[in-house]
Amino acid sequence: MAEGRYDDLVRDLATxxxxxxxxxxxxxxATAVMDRVAALPTPDRPVNAWTRVWRRxxxxxxxxxxxxxxxxALVVGAVLLALLATPPVRAAVVDWFGFGGVRVERxxxxxxxxxxxxxxxxxxxVSEAAAAVDFTLSVPxxxxxxxxxxxxxxxxxxxxxxxxxxxxxxxxxxFDARFDFSVLKxxxxxxxxxxxxxDALWFEEPHEVxxxxxxxxxxxxxxxxxxxxxxxxxxxxxxxxxxxxxxxxAVEIAESCVTVD
Amino acid sequence: MRGGDxxxxxxxxxxxxxxxxxxxxxxxxxxxxxxxxxxAFVKAYAALDRFLPGAPFRSWLLRIVANETHNLHRASGxxxxxxxxxWEQSQPLLLARPDDPAEALLSLERQSALxxxxxxxxxxxRQVVTCRYLLDLDEAETAAVLGWPRGTVKSxxxxxxxxxxxxxxxxxxxxxxxxxxxxG
Numbered sequence: 064m065a066e067g068r069y070d071d072l073v074r075d076l077a078t079x080x081x082x083x084x085x086x087x088x089x090x091x092x093a094t095a096v097m098d099r100v101a102a103l104p105t106p107d108r109p110v111n112a113w114t115r116v117w118r119r120x121x122x123x124x125x126x127x128x129x130x131x132x133x134x135x136a137l138v139v140g141a142v143l144l145a146l147l148a149t150p151p152v153r154a155a156v157v158d159w160f161g162f163g164g165v166r167v168e169r170x171x172x173x174x175x176x177x178x179x180x181x182x183x184x185x186x187x188x189v190s191e192a193a194a195a196v197d198f199t200l201s202v203p204x205x206x207x208x209x210x211x212x213x214x215x216x217x218x219x220x221x222x223x224x225x226x227x228x229x230x231x232x233x234x235x236x237x238f239d240a241r242f243d244f245s246v247l248k249x250x251x252x253x254x255x256x257x258x259x260x261x262d263a264l265w266f267e268e269p270h271e272v273x274x275x276x277x278x279x280x281x282x283x284x285x286x287x288x289x290x291x292x293x294x295x296x297x298x299x300x301x302x303x304x305x306x307x308x309x310x311x312x313a314v315e316i317a318e319s320c321v322t323v324d
Numbered sequence: 325m326r327g328g329d330x331x332x333x334x335x336x337x338x339x340x341x342x343x344x345x346x347x348x349x350x351x352x353x354x355x356x357x358x359x360x361x362x363x364a365f366v367k368a369y370a371a372l373d374r375f376l377p378g379a380p381f382r383s384w385l386l387r388i389v390a391n392e393t394h395n396l397h398r399a400s401g402x403x404x405x406x407x408x409x410x411w412e413q414s415q416p417l418l419l420a421r422p423d424d425p426a427e428a429l430l431s432l433e434r435q436s437a438l439x440x441x442x443x444x445x446x447x448x449x450r451q452v453v454t455c456r457y458l459l460d461l462d463e464a465e466t467a468a469v470l471g472w473p474r475g476t477v478k479s480x481x482x483x484x485x486x487x488x489x490x491x492x493x494x495x496x497x498x499x500x501x502x503x504x505x506x507x508g
Contacts, residue, residue: 069485072492073457075430079438080458082429083417086349088341089358093334096365100333103370168380283462 163240163301165294166247166275167264177269177290180234180305183211183224192221193323198239198300205319206233220274233306233316240301247273247281248289256293256310258317263295265310293317337365340382343459344389347469349417350454352410353393360396364388383468386461390469407447414454415439441491449484456481 089095192214193200200221202209209223224234238246248270256265266289274285292305293313297320304313344364348357368385397406418439422428430438442450455466456477466481467474 069489072485072489075434075438076453076457077460078429079418079435080350080454080460082420082422082435083346083350083458084420084422086345086357088338088345088361092341092358092362092365093337095362096337096369097330097334099362099366100369101330103366 163294163296164238164246165264165301165303167253168247174269174288177288179232179307180224180289181287182226182232183209183213183222183234185211187212187214189223189323196221196239198237198241199298200237200323201297201300201302201320202323203235203304203316203319204321205316209235230312231307233304233308236303236305237300238303240296240299246303247271247275248292256314258293258295258314261296263293263314263317265313266292266294267310297322333369336381340385341365343382344385347386347389347455347459348393350414350458351390351393351451352413353396354413356396360392361389364392367392380465383465386465386469387471390471404447411443411447411450415443418442418458437492437495438488440495441488444491445484445487448480449487452477452480453484453488 187195189200189202189209189212192212195214196218202223206225206227210226211222211224213222214220215222220236220238222234222236224232226232236246248266254265254267256263269288269290270292272287272289272292274282276282289305291308291310291313292303293308293310294301294303295317296302302317302320304317306313308316341361344361345357348360348364353360364385367388393410394406397409419436421432421435428435442453445453451470452466452472455461455469456463461469463474463477463481467477470477472480
């Protein structure tokens with residue numbers, strides 16, 4: 064389909080929808096629902112549901128620990144089986160959590176492999192980029208000077224990439240951790256890891272990543288599938304490292320980061 | 325029920341009520357949108373143990389809302405009659421104009437042309453356009469709400485846009501011809 068031909072139509076349909084006077088939810092809705100819910104017979108399998116979740120979780124931990132024991136032991140202080148381990152109601156409420164401008168939503172398992180991260184154009188030098196943004200930039204010594212550096216037009220995001228023999232394409236995105244929302248990740252599972260003694264998030268499976276506007280809405284055109292990704296905070300900067308990396312290697316690169324003056 | 329879960333579910337109701345009511349209204353629940361939504365939240369609660377951790381709650385809830393809305397018109401007899409009843413409920417919402425004309429987002433002509441176009445679409449095409457564009461759900465949510473495979477959503481959406489685009493073009497060229505005739 065010629066995409067452009069329907070742009071106006073799609074835009075006007077969205078406008079038409081927005082113009083509908085939204086029926087206001089009645090004030091007592093939650094109370095009315097809860098009163099009716101209280102009168103319902105108790106669901107008869109809550110314990111079973113819990114047990115199932117815990118068993119599944121336990122197997123998952125066992126598998127992961129077994130296959131990566133040596134590599135993981137050094138770096139993972141705690142493994143958080145993010146939202147799988149919460150009871151159903153609580154899980155539905157906490158269906159996302161935030162981490163330094165990153166919004167993590169639960170998603171289902173996607174494809175088993177992700178393409179390498181997109182390379183960055185050679186538009187900027189590291190020092191120009193550092194001067195252009197309000198947060199502190201870092202460069203990992205482990206990877207040397209980046210092959211590409213880019214600053215987003217709104218100056219909220221700096222991306223760097225390296226094409227390496229050992230690790231393939233590696234990409235590092237940095238943005239201001241003080242924003243509520245910058246990036247959305249929808250992933251089946253998330254682990255806590257540690258970088259230099261502080262909390263980090265490790266995404267082992269391919270997952271969807273989307274840039275967000277400051278108000279939390281998605282920049283749909285930015286959506287893509289990402290592979291292994293490590294996210295950590297350094298003071299006011301959130302760093303996001305992506306590539307065909309093991310957790311051990313990702314942490315090694317992360318810990319080699321030095322601030323650009 | 326434990327106290328914490330109660331609060332958690334009430335929070336969930338408050339958070340998702342606006343989109344749920346909007347969905348019910350545009351899918352044809354009319355004045356019964358509130359009842360439909362209350363019913364949907366109660367049913368969702370009763371089925372929570374079947375809710376898969378990992379599935380987004382919102383899509384699941386909206387699917388129940390869509391089913392409940394559909395059930396409203398079950399008494400209207402045959403499928404075509406049911407669909408017509410549903411559209412009769414949502415059409416006035418789409419045709420409404422703000423009290424202050426300055427606040428109108430679309431010209432009166434464009435708005436009525438779009439609604440006329442929607443009226444002439446098949447029920448399936450209208451539903452997919454309603455979910456994806458009027459309600460601004462993403463493709464996966466649209467698939468979940470309508471209970472269709474994602475590929476079906478894609479292809480119906482594409483065909484619906486082509487039809488709608490053609491209808492609007494034909495109408496526009498007819499108007500132009502009429503104008504020329506009147507002037508002549």
